[in-house]
Amino acid sequence: MNEFFHDPQVSAFLTNMVAGDLTLVTGLLWLIIATIISMVAGAVGGMILAGKEIGYIFSATLGALFAPTGTIPAVVVGLGILNFLSHF
Numbered sequence: 001m002n003e004f005f006h007d008p009q010v011s012a013f014l015t016n017m018v019a020g021d022l023t024l025v026t027g028l029l030w031l032i033i034a035t036i037i038s039m040v041a042g043a044v045g046g047m048i049l050a051g052k053e054i055g056y057i058f059s060a061t062l063g064a065l066f067a068p069t070g071t072i073p074a075v076v077v078g079l080g081i082l083n084f085l086s087h088f
Contacts, residue, residue, distance in 0.1 A: 022086060027079045034075045035068050042067020 004010060016026050046063020047056050 022079065022083050027083075030079065031072070031075050034071055038067045038071035039064040 005014075013025060015021075016023055017029070042063035042065075043060040044063070045067070046059040046061075049063075050059040053059075
């Protein structure tokens with residue numbers, strides 16, 4: 001594990017994440033993190049809204065599938081705006 005964190009590429013990646021530098025790899029990682037959080041929140045929201053009517057598992061599945069449809073475009077546009085503004 002010590003060798004993993006002392007690898008120059010991993011060290012540069014972690015430095016970019018901590019410093020807030022937006023690269024292609026950090027942008028993709030933030031997109032994946034936002035999608036996972038959105039899916040969890042959508043599943044919980046689906047269970048709260050329609051759990052009793054259509055079943056908790058089915059409503060959680062629908063919520064997890066439909067939640068990223070709004071999150072992914074918003075994160076992509078937001079990362080693009082941050083990338084654009086970081087050049088000024």
